[in-house]
Amino acid sequence: MTDIVAFKNVVKRYPGGKIALDGISLHLERGEMAFLTGHSGAGKSTLMKLIGLIERPTRGQVVINGTNLAAVKRRQIPRYRQRLGLIFQNYNLLFDRTVFDNVALPLVIRGLGRADIARRVRAALDTVGLLSHERKFPITLSGGEQQRVGIARAVVDRPYLLLADEPTGNLDPALSADIMRLFMRLNEAGTSIMIATHAIDLVERMGHRRIRLDHGHLEDG
């Protein structure tokens, strides 16, 4: 039960016959940080989507934080996703709202009170170093800052697992290193993190566990 993520012989075949994951078994321990690497089309995104319940596996079992995802019904998906922190390559911020409102969104969705929301949003923005930007609109921020807003939004509700899909895909090496350091700090504070990325040199320098995917197979546990 110390596993936060447990895949058992997971197969994902898309309609049309393409096999994205071909019998994957892997574990991520609570408090662990791991990088998911592999060429594009290797199945990184599919693996992330299975955890986020955006896709369902064709065969096999996915257990997240002790919950067998096969038992999560469609109606229960929102509640399940609220406990995950998702980070995207293109940040997925809402451009008609301020930084504060973007970060507050998961808490508003959960229906927290105003004072509680303000306190937690400021704490999250402080963590990513953007406390002075709370009234700005995302469009006025740089790419690196936008991604930090995305990270603040992902951690604001204290998820038990942070999932990042190519979080530095649109950033230059210096900013990418910044973001990765931020993930390491979050991990040191106890958050379990799984990051899918292309940036192999960066990953090798960081010295964390690496999970390699190749054509839907696991290369190295």
Place this chain on the structure above:
Amino acid sequence: MARSSDQPTRSAAQSNRRRSLPSTLAAPAQGWMSSHARCLIESLGRLYRRWLASLLTATVIGIALALPAGLYVLMSNLDTLSQSWHRAVQASLYLQDDLSISDGQALAERLGARDDVDASTYISAQAGLEQFRESSGFGAALDALEDNPLPAVITINPRSDMSRAEIGALLVSLEDEPGVARAELDQAWLERLYAILSVIERSAWVIGLLLSAAVLFIVGNTIRLDIENRREEIEVMKLLGASDAFIRRPFLYSGFWYGLIGAVLALVLLGICFLALAQPLGALTRSYDGAMAVHGLGFDGVLMLLGIGVALGWLGCVLTVNRRLAAIEPR
């Protein structure tokens, strides 16, 4: 002294208890309420940001609502008017030729005493002929007749608050009275007016239903476009764990606002029509010596129009939003 110092502490403790007890219960409810209130205001703000498009949609809704509402006002005015004409309804009882004048007068008196009759007047055959001679100008022609061709008549004014059906029943019962040959309602034109009124009423219902359907489609289409425009936002919200109800809420409130603003615009349109018609209407009412007053929607009517607007806006939204939102899933 001891007592007075004791009092405030107890009341403070009481108020403390009162404050702390519900707060545990009220906090989630308050959060829910305030999130709804915030959502209501936010959706209004969203409409305001695209105010021209929103106003156009609301105006179309307004026109669609104003038309049946205007017909309703027209109908209720005609209804009051016909009520006042209705009061002037007279029935004529044509008496049998062999009934003597004194029997006829006695009958008129007896009928006049009935509860459902306000007044009755006996007009003898002779008096009727005189009246006719004076009013028709056929004097010479009438002189050529040997006998008086007119029967004696009793005119009856039914009690003024009687309905058409009751007057009809009264007529039948009067026809059964001994000595009465035939009973007739004078104003056949009133029957025709009633028929016309019921045609107008039915048309108002049909037009109202058609235009209500139009409002549903207008709102549905507007919300559909709105959802398409915010597709990415909806996907993000779903990824962050927003429930369908949470995502649906702002759209439902836009439907509410479209309906409400549309209904207010319909009221404005009706007001403008009323002003435009004020002068000829004034002339018309003066010709009736103030016996007839033109009235507008009235307070109840205004509330009803606002209610119908909101209900249609909301419904148009509900019919669209579930289907559309279900089609949007993050990829």
